[in-house]
Amino acid sequence: AHLIQLAACVALRSEGGAHSHARRALGAGASNDEIYQTIALLINTVGFPAAAAAFSWVNDIVGKKK
Numbered sequence: 001a002h003l004i005q006l007a008a009c010v011a012l013r014s015e016g017g018a019h020s021h022a023r024r025a026l027g028a029g030a031s032n033d034e035i036y037q038t039i040a041l042l043i044n045t046v047g048f049p050a051a052a053a054a055f056s057w058v059n060d061i062v063g064k065k066k
Contacts, residue, residue: 002028003038010039010054011046018054022061032062 002025009017022035035058043051 007038007042010042015057018057019061022058
């Protein structure tokens, strides 16, 4: 569910929401790859610039968990 909510936040360009749902997805057991794949699947929908921004936002969270 948090991966779907992450996708919605990316579509809305909500950095805070993307941070929150990436953190929650990790807490629920999602892998880093699953989080990145969620964003990669949105490239055709939201466009590359928005997806690139989302990768940066999520990397703020995922990068801390490595």
